[in-house]
Amino acid sequence: MHFPRMSILHCLLSSLFVMSVAKEEPNSSATASRPLFTDATSTAGIEFQHENGLSEEKLIVESVGSGVAWLDYDNDGWLDLYFVNGAELASGKRSPGNVLLRNTGQGKFVDVTRQAGVQGAGDYGMGVAVGDYDNDGWLDLYVTNYGPNLLFRNNRDGTFKDVTSAAGVRGGRWGSSAGFFDYDLDGDLDLYVVNYLDYNLKENPYCGLRKPGYRLYCDIRIFDGAPDQLYRNNGNGTFTDVSSAAGIANPAGKGLGLSFGDFDQDRHVDIYVANDTVRNFLYRNRGDGTFEDVTYRSGAGFDRNGKPQAGMGVDCADVNGDGLLDLFVTNFSYELNTLYRNQGDLLFEDVSESIGLGSSLLPLGFGTKLFDYDNDGDTDIFVANGHIEDNIRLYFPELSYEQSNLLYENVGGSFRDVSSISGPVFKARRVGRGAAAGDYDNDGDLDLVVSNSGQRATLIRNEGGNRNHWIAVVARGRKNNFYGLGAKVRVVTRGSTQLKEINNVASYCSSNDIRLYFGLGREDRASLIEITWPGGRKQILKDVVAGQIVRVEEP
Numbered sequence: 265m266h267f268p269r270m271s272i273l274h275c276l277l278s279s280l281f282v283m284s285v286a287k288e289e290p291n292s293s294a295t296a297s298r299p300l301f302t303d304a305t306s307t308a309g310i311e312f313q314h315e316n317g318l319s320e321e322k323l324i325v326e327s328v329g330s331g332v333a334w335l336d337y338d339n340d341g342w343l344d345l346y347f348v349n350g351a352e353l354a355s356g357k358r359s360p361g362n363v364l365l366r367n368t369g370q371g372k373f374v375d376v377t378r379q380a381g382v383q384g385a386g387d388y389g390m391g392v393a394v395g396d397y398d399n400d401g402w403l404d405l406y407v408t409n410y411g412p413n414l415l416f417r418n419n420r421d422g423t424f425k426d427v428t429s430a431a432g433v434r435g436g437r438w439g440s441s442a443g444f445f446d447y448d449l450d451g452d453l454d455l456y457v458v459n460y461l462d463y464n465l466k467e468n469p470y471c472g473l474r475k476p477g478y479r480l481y482c483d484i485r486i487f488d489g490a491p492d493q494l495y496r497n498n499g500n501g502t503f504t505d506v507s508s509a510a511g512i513a514n515p516a517g518k519g520l521g522l523s524f525g526d527f528d529q530d531r532h533v534d535i536y537v538a539n540d541t542v543r544n545f546l547y548r549n550r551g552d553g554t555f556e557d558v559t560y561r562s563g564a565g566f567d568r569n570g571k572p573q574a575g576m577g578v579d580c581a582d583v584n585g586d587g588l589l590d591l592f593v594t595n596f597s598y599e600l601n602t603l604y605r606n607q608g609d610l611l612f613e614d615v616s617e618s619i620g621l622g623s624s625l626l627p628l629g630f631g632t633k634l635f636d637y638d639n640d641g642d643t644d645i646f647v648a649n650g651h652i653e654d655n656i657r658l659y660f661p662e663l664s665y666e667q668s669n670l671l672y673e674n675v676g677g678s679f680r681d682v683s684s685i686s687g688p689v690f691k692a693r694r695v696g697r698g699a700a701a702g703d704y705d706n707d708g709d710l711d712l713v714v715s716n717s718g719q720r721a722t723l724i725r726n727e728g729g730n731r732n733h734w735i736a737v738v739a740r741g742r743k744n745n746f747y748g749l750g751a752k753v754r755v756v757t758r759g760s761t762q763l764k765e766i767n768n769v770a771s772y773c774s775s776n777d778i779r780l781y782f783g784l785g786r787e788d789r790a791s792l793i794e795i796t797w798p799g800g801r802k803q804i805l806k807d808v809v810a811g812q813i814v815r816v817e818e819p
Contacts, residue, residue, distance in 0.1 A: 299638050299709070299728025301671075303689040308723050309372045312347045312363045314697075316718035317388070318654060319354035320479065323468055324461070325388050325410045326353065327481045327652035328520070329630065329697025329717035331441070331773025333392040334704070335403045337380070338422055342367035343704045343777060346382070347715055348389035348407060353465060358386030362407065367704060382424050387411040390460075391698075391773030395444025395453045396746045397497060403747075408439030408457060408773070417501075432503050437490045438463060441522035443769030445533050446745050447510075448553055449799050452497040453745050456512075458519035458537055459490035472659075480659075481652055485541050489518040492537065492545075496553075511547070511555045518542055521578035523770045525589040526752070528610045531800055533750050536564070538575030538593045548610065561611075564591055564604045568614035573599045577699075577772035581634035581643045584677040587763050594629025594647055594772070597663055601629050601647060620672070620679040627667050628652065631699025631772040635710050637671070639732035639783030641760050645672040645679060648696030648714045648772075666693035669714065689724050702777030708734040708811060710781055715774075733784040733810035737793065739766055740817040744798045747778050748818070754794040757787040784810050 317326045330348040337344050344367045351359035361383035365373035377383050387409040397404050402418035413435040416424035428434050437459040444453040461484060472480030491513040495503035507513040512535065521538030528534065532549035539545065543565035547555035559565035567573050574596035583590040588606035595601055601624040604612035616624075627649035637644045649667035656663045671686050672679040683690040698715040705711065709729025714722045735755065739748025751766045768778045784790065793805040795816055808814060 299686070299726060299731065301687040301689050301712070301724050302727055303692070303722060304371075304725035305721065305723045307371065309374065310345070310365065310721055310723050312365070312721045314347070314715055314718055314721070315350045315352065315360055317350055317352040317354060318718055319352070321354045321468060322471070322479050322481050323353050323465055324463060324481050324484065325438075325465070326350070328390070328460075329650075329695070330389050330715055331391045331631075331698030331771070331775075332700050332713050332715040332721065333394050333405070333775035334700050334702030334713070334777045335394045335405070335775065337364070337403055337418060338366065339402060340369070342369045342706065343702045345373060345713060346392055346405060347721060348392050348698070348773065349384070351386065351388040353388060359384060359389060361386075362389055371705060376422070380423055381426075382416050384409075384414060385412070390439055391441045392775055393442040393444055393455070394768060394775040394778065395749065397444060397453045397455070398501060399452055399746045401746050403778070406433070406442055406444070406455060408435070408442050410438050412436050413439050413442075413457065427501070431501060432505070433495050435459075435493060437493075440520045441773050443522050443524060443775070444749065445524045445767075445769065446750055446798055447494070447533055447549060448496065449532070450497075450499070451741070451744055452499050453749065454497045455495040455503060456522065456535060457493040457495070458522045459492055459517070460520060460540070461518055462488040462490050477655060478658055480655070484518060489516050489539075489542065491515045492517055492519055506553070510553060511557065514545065514557070516542055517545060519545075520576050521593065521772050523578045523580045523591075524750075524767050525580040525765055526750075527580075527589050527606060529588070531798070536578060536580065536591060538578040539572070540574050540576070541572060543572045544575050544593065546610075558610055563614070564612040567599070567602055568617070573602065576628075576630045577632040577647075579632050579634045579770035582763055583634065583643050583674065585642065585760070585762075589765070592632060592634055592645060594632045597626055597628045597651065600624050601632075619677065620681070623681045624670060626663060627670065629670075630697045631714060631774055633699060633701040633712070633771055633776065635701045636781065636783040637710060637726060637729055638673070639709060639729045639734045639785070641762060641783050641785045642674040644674050646670070646699065646701070646712060648699040650695035650697060650717060664693065666695055668693050669696055687727075689722070692722075694719055694722065697772060698774040699771050700774040700776045703736070703779070703781065706813075708736070710777070729783070733786065733788055735782050735784060735790055735793070735808060735810050736813040737766075737780045737782070737795070738813055738815045739795065740815060741797065742818045744818060748797065749778075750798040752796040753780055754792075754796075755782045755790050756792040756794075757784055757790055759785070759787060779813065
């Protein structure tokens with residue numbers, strides 16, 4: 265009999281640990297001014313409902329859900345939404361289609377999918393990547409599927425064209441997360457595609473007790489993994505698959521989450537992949553077109569006990585203000601979500617237990633974002649939760665299929681669970697999967713969107729982050745890629761220095777606001793904003809007033 269990603273002994277031992285974790289409650293004086301979040305889904309007119317195809321056959325694809333993206337596809341200054349949809353695989357019914365919602369700029373979204381031509385080909389959709397691969401100033405879409413993937417080129421008139429075959433990025437494996445980045449620093453965006461399992465619907469074993477209603481989705485450790493794919497942009501609208509030559513085609517991977525960052529500060533973008541039940545991958549960019557797998561010596565592949573976890577979502581940011589990018593990975597129930605603190609020299613330490621992430625032990629984390637929700641100048645954490653087994657209570661009464669999401673406030677480099685005091689939307693229980701952050705109402709604080717498996721999506725509006733000052737940066741490359749992906753931005757005020765990288769690739773199968781947001785706390789201006797473009801060229805702005813989106817054009 266197979267149990268989902270855990271043994272009975274493991275669960276019993278973990279349950280003892282749960283009882284030993286004391287939940288730290290925030291003090292009442294701090295809660296009085298804390299920003300609250302509201303469920304703005306209905307008022308914004310968002311009606312998207314994900315189709316997961318849940319069936320008695322327990323096909324694994326049904327359990328993992330799909331992603332979501334923020335993007336300004338029409339360049340009107342307002343973030344639009346793109347939802348990826350599933351299908352009914354057991355019955356052979358095609359997907360009802362992905363959905364593109366245009367932001368009207370008045371707090372509302374309207375469905376423009378059909379006129380835009382981005383509903384997809386009917387396959388079971390997984391992830392979405394956003395980037396301007398042809399450097400024309402308009403954001404394009406790449407959608408991963410259980411089956412062939414899709415590349416939609418933005419026609420700059422409100423419509424998109426399917427250019428998958430011509431571009432050479434069809435894939436064909438079970439794609440999950442994907443992202444655009446410039447790994448070779450030639451000025452155009454390349455594409456990385458994470459693949460999950462070598463899985464055939466017709467070879468789906470029975471797992472769980474042979475009693476009505478007790479069948480489980482099988483433990484994925486009984487399936488082989490699938491190698492990821494790296495496509496190099498040729499600069500003429502086509503891509504070349506360089507996966508093997510670049511050194512990232514590891515067939516042992518069972519990837520779900522993806523993020524990019526310059527983890528060793530050598531000005532080349534590195535790759536991190538969250539894998540399910542096998543070690544995660546950290547690939548160091550050698551700067552010559554190839555990558556080195558440094559996972560084992562880095563300490564970022566396993567938990568603090570040297571064990572692989574069921575990685576789902578991932579993000580990177582400087583959590584403790586030391587100028588180095590740390591890593592955060594969401595994991596399965598009875599596994600803490602893991603924060604790997606960057607110690608320098610590509611060495612990471614799992615500090616999850618010591619910094620207050622104990623409340624993440626029972627929930628099953630998927631989408632995640634490291635962001636400054638209250639604009640106080642440090643990095644907080646959001647996690648979307650939901651189990652994969654709809655009948656999990658039959659086996660583990662302490663677990664549930666629908667779960668509430670988590671919000672952690674950064675307090676001096678440690679974290680305090682503030683979910684219970686951040687609004688009723690954080691008490692609602694859903695089957696969370698993809699999640700992304702973006703300032704859809706342009707009020708200076710980052711909002712959240714969550715795609716829920718088999719359920720209606722959730723738009724979570726930030727109602728108070730802009731009580732503190734803020735600055736956002738929009739990059740416009742000339743020699744480099746148009747949106748400046750990979751550029752480093754340093755913001756200095758009288759009391760602090762923050763360093764972030766322009767990177768919209770994070771979470772689970774999702775894509776975030778491509779604009780870069782900085783919370784300034786009580787400071788009403790930045791004394792200095794320094795942009796280091798990919799390749800090393802620096803640009804400096806001085807005495808920049810807060811409360812604005814600053815457009816920085818590469819000289």
